[in-house]
Every structure is written in structure tokens, then in C-alpha cells.
Amino acid sequence: MKKLIAISVLSALSFAAYAQTSSDVATVEISGDKNINLPSKIYRMDSDEFYKFRGSYFLSNGMTLSLFERGRAMFARIDNQDRHQIVASASNAFVAKDLQLKMRIDLADNGEVSGELTYVVPSQLNAENQVTKQKLVTAVFP
Template identity: 50%
Template structure:
């Protein structure tokens, strides 16, 4: 699987508990940061990503917290899912960034490495 660095974003506007991702300062991995944001916005005019362009992002990614992020599509609808949690319908905000329509997730990819691996950041809205 492809590695993807996890960043957990906490929001006062959160609606969905993600307690399985909660970590204390003593057990946070060195490459995992916790930040506070006001929320994740969905673009008014999403980037028009076609199936051929989305294909290079499809697949499973190992997160720094041990979970797996999966990106897939059903027809022309794109989805992101973490482990056994519910899937989130996503839209492209730019050629390398996706946001969940439910405002709960944002995924940003760095350019692909020469070996094909990808790194990036995953922002999740978590219950405070």
C-alpha cells in the first residue's frame, strides 16, 4: 500500500465522533500532528476531474496511525473510506486535493515520487 501522512484536524463544528483516531500527546507518532481548524469547506465549483485523472489516485494508502485510507469510485462518483468506517462522497477541489461533501475530510497529495509512491496530508474533523 501507499503511505500517506495523517494529520488529524479538530473542529468545534464536528458532527461525527472519530474516537478511534484520538491520541494523547504521549503516543502520537513523530510524523503526526494535531491542528485545530474551523472546518473543511467544499468548493462552490469543484475541479472537473474525470475518471482517467482520478485513476492515478485510486487505491489504498497506509496512514501514519496504522489505519488504511481507500479511494475508489462507483460510476462517476468518487469516495474515500478509512478502515471500517462509513465511506464519504468526495469531490476534487484541485488536481491534487479532495474534500468530502459532508465537510468531514480533506485529502491533499504531494506529487508522485519516482517509484510511484505518494505522500500527502489527510485532515479529518473530529469530535472535541
């Protein structure tokens, strides 16, 4: 229950922050739970149920999230980065087994898509030759 409340609060904050930013700033650093965790109980999603989620989704930060299957395994990929094997944590939510991303995808009857993707941005060397910390960011489905 606490996780559900935390997710709801973070969702509301990320949508509020997105609405207040200019269109060229599209990610929000999360200031709460700094972890991506596997669910205590995996939601059993078969291929027929996953079918409606397969495809590409444009994100608020200009990136593209792709969901696809290979055999019986489900995968997610952001742009041309490495793929991540995912498991369902709910009927519309997924978590990467490597704990690098999690997402919620809400599919409306009218074809509209909403939700959010939280993913790990690894440590990097910036323009000043300083190492930036690994961080979690959230992008929403516009």
C-alpha cells in the same frame, strides 16, 4: 490565496510536528482553521484522471485511506468506517461532500506518495465517562 498560504503553513506544521513525535503518536490536532469547507469552485476530474489516485494509502497514524469510484462518483473511506463521497478541489486535492474529511495527495514520478489527510473525529465517551469534543486531526502519508 489566503487558503493556499494557510494550507501551506498547516502542512509545514503538521510535518514538523510529525517529525518531532515518537512513531506511536501520529496525529496532530490542528490549531488554525477548525473547518473543512467545500471549495468555491469544484475541479472537474474525470474518471481517467482519478484513476491514478484510486487505491489504498497507509497513514502515519496506522489507519488506511482508500479511494474508489462507484459509477461516476468518487469516494474515500478511512479503515472500515463509512464511505464519504468526495469532490476534487484541485488536481491533487479532495474534499468530502459531508465535510468530514479533506486530503492532498502528491504522487511523485518515482512512485512515492506524500500528502496529508485532515478528518473529523466525532465526540466520544472516554474511559472516564466524559464526552470529548469533536476535533480535526491530520495524518500524513509516511
